[in-house]
Amino acid sequence: MTNTLDTTIRAITNGAAPGETCTDDLAKGPWEFDATPGYGPGSSMFDVIPTGTPRQGALPAAYQDATQEDLHRRIRAAKDALGDRLVILGHFYQRDEVVAHADFLGDSFQLANAALTKPDAEYIVFCGVHFMAETADILARPEQTVILPNLAAGCSMADMADEDSVEAAWEELTSVYGTEPDADGRAPVIPVTYMNSSAALKAFCGKHGGIVCTSSNAATVLEWAFERGQRVLFFPDQHLGRNTAKAMGVPLEQMPMWNPRKPLGGSSREELMDARVILWHGFCSVHKRFTVDQISAARESHPGVRVIVHPECPMPVVDAADESGSTDYIRRAVADATEPTTFAIGTEINMVNRLAAEYPQHTIFCLDPVICPCSTMYRIHPGYLAWVLEELVAGRVVNEIAVASTIQDNARLALERMLAAKPRN
Numbered sequence: 001m002t003n004t005l006d007t008t009i010r011a012i013t014n015g016a017a018p019g020e021t022c023t024d025d026l027a028k029g030p031w032e033f034d035a036t037p038g039y040g041p042g043s044s045m046f047d048v049i050p051t052g053t054p055r056q057g058a059l060p061a062a063y064q065d066a067t068q069e070d071l072h073r074r075i076r077a078a079k080d081a082l083g084d085r086l087v088i089l090g091h092f093y094q095r096d097e098v099v100a101h102a103d104f105l106g107d108s109f110q111l112a113n114a115a116l117t118k119p120d121a122e123y124i125v126f127c128g129v130h131f132m133a134e135t136a137d138i139l140a141r142p143e144q145t146v147i148l149p150n151l152a153a154g155c156s157m158a159d160m161a162d163e164d165s166v167e168a169a170w171e172e173l174t175s176v177y178g179t180e181p182d183a184d185g186r187a188p189v190i191p192v193t194y195m196n197s198s199a200a201l202k203a204f205c206g207k208h209g210g211i212v213c214t215s216s217n218a219a220t221v222l223e224w225a226f227e228r229g230q231r232v233l234f235f236p237d238q239h240l241g242r243n244t245a246k247a248m249g250v251p252l253e254q255m256p257m258w259n260p261r262k263p264l265g266g267s268s269r270e271e272l273m274d275a276r277v278i279l280w281h282g283f284c285s286v287h288k289r290f291t292v293d294q295i296s297a298a299r300e301s302h303p304g305v306r307v308i309v310h311p312e313c314p315m316p317v318v319d320a321a322d323e324s325g326s327t328d329y330i331r332r333a334v335a336d337a338t339e340p341t342t343f344a345i346g347t348e349i350n351m352v353n354r355l356a357a358e359y360p361q362h363t364i365f366c367l368d369p370v371i372c373p374c375s376t377m378y379r380i381h382p383g384y385l386a387w388v389l390e391e392l393v394a395g396r397v398v399n400e401i402a403v404a405s406t407i408q409d410n411a412r413l414a415l416e417r418m419l420a421a422k423p424r425n
């Protein structure tokens with residue numbers, strides 16, 4: 001299982017990877033770069049370190065010095081000792097050597113739901129990033145404890161919309177739109193947050209009549225919001241918002257960008273009055289790397305190639321691709337192809353490599369020749385997994401992610417609205 005990851009790291013070490021935003025830091029052990037106040041070295045070196053970002057303490061030397069074989073043996077032993085008291089969740093973008101120990105593999109929402117199928121598990125160890133563990137905690141039973149093996153595993157996109165900036169934006173928008181509904185009873189603006197956001201922002205949406213979306217159901221959620229509001233404030237990912245609204249027929253001129261550093265987000269009052277979707281100035285450092293040129297190159301080198309990209313990619317890339325869809329859409333597209341097919345995929349490299357290994361009848365490659373994993377997800381190393389599990393065996397909980405009770409209810413409300421939202425037909 002480690003071959004694809006080893007190949008990736010070797011490529012980074014050998015200099016194949018460094019590009020505009022990707023460094024060779026990922027070739028090191030995560031405890032080496034977690035010792036300095038960097039944030040997401042690799043794909044997100046331009047990201048500002050958000051205030052209050054959880055910081056990981058030093059991993060005990062016994063784990064740093066252990067061999068991979070030893071770590072795997074210890075993880076297996078701890079899993080056996082904990083039995084049904086434990087469930088381990090692994091995200092699609094996670095390293096192979098961590099996924100090997102996961103009870104469930106999926107996207108963030110699938111994993112939060114998978115945890116619900118294990119109500120007797122006392123411990124949910126989420127091998128993903130911070131906002132995913134928060135969502136699992138919101139949906140879990142109160143007696144269950146959610147653990148993130150490395151607290152430095154945040155999401156650079158999620159951190160691009162912080163609670164204070166969104167509250168400030170809401171205040172400014174309210175000053176423009178007022179609070180009164182129109183003749184059809186629609187609110188001036190409905191907040192919609194992507195799943196990739198903090199629990200505090202999900203709670204913000206719950207409190208202000210808004211909702212959460214995933215990359216699978218963004219169109220359904222926008223329909224829900226347009227039934228209840230004249231316009232939408234969509235955060236943090238501008239690309240998912242733009243790609244989804246454009247496919248629904250919203251003109252680009254009615255999708256101004258909200259830059260939290262500028263008055264009125266950088267738009268005029270008239271532009272905001274005319275807006276249908278106000279897009280937060282956020283993006284995913286991994287998916288932003290894909291380009292139209294890469295698609296052209298893939299088509300030239302592999303005539304007949306089927307190009308599928310994630311909707312977190314920029315609009316020109318989504319427009320140029322044959323299809324776009326969530327990680328689960330991509331997985332199903334590959335799994336359902338009955339004839340040997342060549343796929344060029346625009347999403348995170350660990351997932352693409354895993355699909356290539358799983359479906360050898362197809363030719364599957366990543367659109368981006370400069371290999372760059374989700375560097376924040378990548379921080380969950382088997383060393384951290386072994387550490388949190390052995391601590392549990394010893395009766396100690398480390399790295400618990402507990403969403404404050406003051407925001408649990410509103411965050412759950414926004415998630416429940418999403419679950420209840422159904423496509424029109």
Ligand code: SF4
Nearest residue numbers: 155156157284286374
């Ligand atoms: S791939 Fe992008 S959006 Fe997903 S966890 Fe990594 S940084 Fe965040």
